[in-house]
Amino acid sequence: SIYLIHVFFPLDIFLIVADIMVDVQYHPQRRQYTNSLFRRVLWTVATISKVILWHWGVDHPLQTSEQVSFVTSVSTNVVETILLRHVDDRDRGTGSISVDELSDLGRSRGLANEIEIITHAPDKAEITVKFKSSFDVARSCLNPFLVGRLSGPFLVHSSRWEKVMFGNSRNQRSTHYFGEEGKDFDRELIVDAMIWKYQVPVSGVYFVEIDGILCNDFLFETDYKDKCLEDSNNFRITHVNASINAISLSTQFIGEERNLSPGYWAWSPQNLNSSLGTETFGPSRGNIPNFQPLLTRYQPIGCRFNNDERCNTALSLKRFDPYEFFFFERNVPSRLFSDSHKMVNMELKEDEIKSRVHLMKNADASKYCFVGSSHARILYWASEAYLKKWNATNIIVDYIDAKFPRHVNDELIKRNIIESNCTKSIISVGQWAAAHVPRNRKFMNLIGISPIRFPHYFLEVLNMMRSLKALNATGVHFRSIHQNTLGDVNFDCPPTDWRTPPVLDRFTDIIHNLSDVYNFPFIDTDFIAGPMWDSNHDLMHHATDGKVTKTEALFIIERLLVEDGY
Numbered sequence: 210s211i212y213l214i215h216v217f218f219p220l221d222i223f224l225i226v227a228d229i230m231v232d233v234q235y236h237p238q239r240r241q242y243t244n245s246l247f248r249r250v251l252w253t254v255a256t257i258s259k260v261i262l263w264h265w266g267v268d269h270p271l272q273t274s275e276q277v278s279f280v281t282s283v284s285t286n287v288v289e290t291i292l293l294r295h296v297d298d299r300d301r302g303t304g305s306i307s308v309d310e311l312s313d314l315g316r317s318r319g320l321a322n323e324i325e326i327i328t329h330a331p332d333k334a335e336i337t338v339k340f341k342s343s344f345d346v347a348r349s350c351l352n353p354f355l356v357g358r359l360s361g362p363f364l365v366h367s368s369r370w371e372k373v374m375f376g377n378s379r380n381q382r383s384t385h386y387f388g389e390e391g392k393d394f395d396r397e398l399i400v401d402a403m404i405w406k407y408q409v410p411v412s413g414v415y416f417v418e419i420d421g422i423l424c425n426d427f428l429f430e431t432d433y434k435d436k437c438l439e440d441s442n443n444f445r446i447t448h449v450n451a452s453i454n455a456i457s458l459s460t461q462f463i464g465e466e467r468n469l470s471p472g473y474w475a476w477s478p479q480n481l482n483s484s485l486g487t488e489t490f491g492p493s494r495g496n497i498p499n500f501q502p503l504l505t506r507y508q509p510i511g512c513r514f515n516n517d518e519r520c521n522t523a524l525s526l527k528r529f530d531p532y533e534f535f536f537f538e539r540n541v542p543s544r545l546f547s548d549s550h551k552m553v554n555m556e557l558k559e560d561e562i563k564s565r566v567h568l569m570k571n572a573d574a575s576k577y578c579f580v581g582s583s584h585a586r587i588l589y590w591a592s593e594a595y596l597k598k599w600n601a602t603n604i605i606v607d608y609i610d611a612k613f614p615r616h617v618n619d620e621l622i623k624r625n626i627i628e629s630n631c632t633k634s635i636i637s638v639g640q641w642a643a644a645h646v647p648r649n650r651k652f653m654n655l656i657g658i659s660p661i662r663f664p665h666y667f668l669e670v671l672n673m674m675r676s677l678k679a680l681n682a683t684g685v686h687f688r689s690i691h692q693n694t695l696g697d698v699n700f701d702c703p704p705t706d707w708r709t710p711p712v713l714d715r716f717t718d719i720i721h722n723l724s725d726v727y728n729f730p731f732i733d734t735d736f737i738a739g740p741m742w743d744s745n746h747d748l749m750h751h752a753t754d755g756k757v758t759k760t761e762a763l764f765i766i767e768r769l770l771v772e773d774g775y
Contacts, residue, residue, distance in 0.1 A: 288328050288329065288330050289328065289329040289330075289331070289453055289454065290326060290327070290328055290329075291327040291328065291329055291336065291417060291419075291447060291448075291451050291452075291453065292327075292447065292448035292450075292451040293321055293324060293327060293446060293447060293448060293451075319443060320350050320353060320421035320424060320439060320443075320444075320446055321421070321443075321446040323340055323341055323348050323349070323350050324338060324339070324340055324341070324446060325339045325340060325341045325342075326339050327339070327419065327446075327447065329417075329453040329454075331453070331454055331455065331456050332456070333406075334406060334407055334408065334409075334455070334456060335404055335405065335406050335407075336357065336404070336405045336407065336417065336419075336453070337402055337403070337404050337405075338355065338370075338402060338403045338404075338419065338446075339401070339402045340353075340400060340401060340402060340403075342401075348399075349424060349425075350421070350424040350425060351399045351400060351425055352372075352398070352399070352400050352425050352426045353400065353403070353421055353423060353424060353425065353426065354368075354421075354422045354423035354426040354427075354710070354711045355368070355370050355403055355405075355419055355420065355421055355422065356368045356419070356420045356422055356505075356710055357370070357405050357407075357417065357418065357419045357420075358417075358418050358503065358505070358740065359407060359409065359415040359416065359417055359453070359455065360415065360416045360418070360500070360501075360502055360503035361413065361414065361415045361416050361452075361476065361500035361502075362409075362411055362413050362415070362475065362476050362500060363409060363410055363411060363415075363473045363474060363475050363476070364473065364474040364503065364532060364740035364741070365407050365408065365409055365415075365473070365740065366735075366739040366740040366742065367405050367407065367739075368422075368692075368710045368714055368739075369714070370403040370404060370405050371403070371404045371405075371406070372400050372402075372403055372404075373400070373401045373402040373403070373404065374398040374399065374400060374401060375398065375399040375400070375401045407455070408470060409455045409456070409457055410457060410470075410473050410552065411457050412454075412455060412456050412457040413454075413455065414452050414453070414454055414455075415452060415453055415455045416450065416451065416452050416500070416501075416502035416503070417447060417451050417452060417453050418445060418447055418451070418502065418503070418504055418505060419445070419446050419447045420444045420445050420446065420505055421439050421444055421445075421446045422438055422439060422444060422695075422709065422710055422711060423436075423438060423439065423711050424439060426711060427663070427711055427712070427715065429663050429664065429715075430662075430663070430664060431662075431663070432662055433660065433662070433707060433711075433712060434660055434703070434707070435703040436703070436704075437701075437702035437703055437704060438695070438699055438700055438702075438704065438709060440700070441507060441508075441509045441510055441695070441697075441700040442509065444505075445504070445505065449502065449504065450502060470537075470736040471536060471537060471736060471764070472534055472535055472536040472537055472552065472736065472737070473534070473535060473552070473736075473740075474532040474533065474534050474535075474740050474741065475532065475533060475534070475535045475552070476500055476531050476532055477531045501528075503528055503529070503532075504528070505695075505743055506523065506524060506525070506526070506528065506529075506694055506743040506744065507523055507524075507694060507695040507696070507700075507743065508520075508523065508524055508694070508695065508696035508697050508700075508748060509523050509697070509700070510697050510700055510701075511697070512524065512697065513696075513697050526744060526746065529741060529744045532741070533554065533555065533756065534554075534555055534737065534756065534760045535552035535553060535554055535555075536552060536553055536554075536555075536558045536764075537551075537552055537553075538551050538552070538553060555756075555759070555760065555763070558763060558767075559595070559763060562763060562766060562767050562770065563599045565767075565770050565775045566596075566599055566601045566603075566604060566766075566770065566775070567599070567601070568775055569601075569603045569604065569770075569773075569775055570602065570603055572603060572773075573603075574603050574604070574605070575603065575604045575605075575632045575633065575769075575773070576604075576605050576606070576607060576629070576630055576631050576632050576633070577592065577604065577605075577606045577607070577631070577632070577633045577634075577635065577766075577769060578606070578607045578608070578609055578625075578626060578629070578631035578633065578634045578635070579592070579606065579607070579608050579609070579635050580609045580611050580617065580625075580626070580634055580635065580636040580637070580638070581609075581610075581611060581612075581636065581637045581638050581640075582610065582611070582612045582638070582640060582641055583640070583749075583750060584637065584640060584690075584691050584750065585608060585609075585635070585637055586608050586610075587750060587751065587752075587753050587758055588635075588758065588761060588762050588765065589606055589607070589608040590753045591753055591754070591758045591759055591761075591762035592606045592762045592765070592766060593606050594753075594754075595759075595762060595763065595766065607629065607631065609621070609625045609626070609631075609634075611636075611638050612638065612640075612641040613638055613641055613642055613658065613661075613669065614638050614642070614666070614669035614670045614672070614673045615669050615672070615673070616638070617636060617638060617673045617676070617677075618673075618676060619676050619680065622676055622677060622680050622682055623680060626682055626685075627680065627682055631684065632683075632684050633684040633686065633769050633772075634682070634684055634685045634686060635686045635687075635688050635732065635765060636673075636685065636686065636687050636688065637687065637688040637689070637690055637720075638673075639666075639690035639713060639716040639717070639720070640690065640691075640693075640708060640713075640749075641658075641659060642658075642659055642660065642661040642666055642669075642716065643659060643660050643661070643706075643707040643708045643709075643712045643713060643716070644659055644660075644706060644707070644708055645659070645698060645705050645706040645707075646658065646659055659707075660707040660712070663715055663716075663719070666716060666719060667719050667723075670719055670720055670723055671723060674723055674724070674726075674727045674729065675727075677727075677729070678727055685729050685730075686729065686730045686731070686732050686769075687720050687721070687724045687729055687730075687731050687732070688731075688732045688733075688734065688765075689717050689720075689721070689731075689732070689733045689734055689735050689738075690713045690716050690717045690720070691713075691738050691742075691751070692708075692710055692713055692738065692739070692742035692743075693708040693709070693713070693742075693745060693748060693749050694742070694743040694744070694745045694748040694749075695709065695743070695748075696748045708749070710742075717735075721733075730772075732765060732768055734761045734764060734765070737757065737760050737761045737764060738751070738757055738761060741757050744757060
């Protein structure tokens with residue numbers, strides 16, 4: 210009976226009814242309500258029911274649910290409020306580190322405590338995290354770094370949020386930008402709100418998770434070596450079942466240019482047709498599944514050699530099993546698309562690219578060279594596997610080892626790229642620049658180089674691109690840097706490894722912006738690797754025969770074929 214009262218008459222309804230009932234006792238002369246026994250009884254019953262339900266762990270059933278399915282229609286003019294995580298100040302996982310030490314190291318006492326509200330505007334496809342005013346409360350997180358992911362029918366991910374600054378006009382949004390001079394325009398400004406503009410291919414209910422990775426984002430000149438991430442027990446700021454009603458790209462009015470993703474990770478496509486339309490799905494029934502939230506995978510402190518339930522749950526890869534990648538058909542407009550456009554699975558996409566590779570049999574031979582370290586080597590292996598499977602005779606692939614941008618120097622460019630006849634080179638050198646270098650004989654000459662601060666990384670990339678231009682290297686491409694799953698070495702305070710979204714995103718920004726300056730094509734594979742950024746089997750690499758690597762290799766091959774007219 211208490212549960213039914215809670216469902217149909219929550220606390221605020223009780224209070225409204227009480228106010229109405231005591232209104233009959235209103236005295237105009239005194240201009241106040243008289244003390245009402247009935248009001249006190251209602252208040253007491255409502256409060257007791259809330260306390261009991263909280264003790265049972267029951268949330269309002271209209272706000273959260275264990276499973277959410279697609280909806281047939283979504284209201285576009287209602288701003289939704291997204292549930293915050295229940296913050297327990299006693300569970301910080303900070304050990305013996307004092308509050309003052311946490312502040313010095315960049316870690317907060319709970320980023321969720323500094324958030325006023327999280328809202329969703331379906332008609333704008335925007336999620337806004339509004340922070341408390343720094344004038345009203347003593348905020349320690351003045352410029353946070355957030356990572357967001359929508360999950361359910363499809364995956365959508367972003368670590369690039371626009372910022373509304375207290376120091377600027379409320380409508381002025383500022384994002385990270387690095388020009389050739391390498392300057393950061395967000396310096397010494399306090400963030401009022403952060404906005405994520407997302408895109409979903411199908412309307413419906415999506416789970417939303419927002420993680421506060423950093424209390425204060427790194428500026429361009431920040432020495433981030435001793436700056437700590439938020440606590441591993443505490444970085445998620447949204448409720449475990451927080452969800453939104455999202456509008457598909459085919460029906461939403463955006464009112465501004467937004468590039469369409471070439472594809473998406475879709476839930477349980479084996480239960481659906483091999484090609485998906487962009488229409489809205491109806492409620493869950495038949496072969497349409499109920500969805501579960503895809504929460505961030507990570508390695509908690511103390512789990513490196515521990516296989517207890519806590520560690521296994523946080524590190525389980527099973528959460529990614531239901532998702533497979535679907536590409537949009539070719540020639541989809543860069544903005545909105547009609548419902549007639551379809552999404553094709555990997556098998557159909559592979560058949561399409563295979564047929565285009567075979568059209569090259571009478572063309573001059575092409576050589577695709579992957580330049581970098583282990584991530585480049587894995588993409589080389591995956592690409593080679595595809596070409597062997599297709600019996601492709603006119604395309605060969607090669608791997609060129611380069612751990613840092615400084616390693617792509619004049620000698621390497623001449624010997625390994627130009628003289629080796631690489632018709633296309635795909636360069637990505639960023640992992641080692643933020644890695645903990647193992648102290649063994651093999652890497653003795655690399656110890657002490659990393660982590661590289663942003664200005665120094667900028668100069669290394671700048672010199673690399675100048676050398677490529679000076680030597681007239683042709684067919685050169687740069688690729689976005691993969692993210693690593695957050696592990697105990699990242700959550701250490703101070704950290705002992707710095708391959709984290711705030712650092713690797715900055716490296717990618719530098720590469721992307723300088724490649725634009727020097728007119729090198731940039732291959733952005735974040736729409737593939739980003740939504741699955743925490744699915745690295747060893748916390749660092751996607752498996753060579755894994756679905757992320759195979760999808761990315763297929764996309765890169767297609768991109769290079771399109772450039773050559775195939």
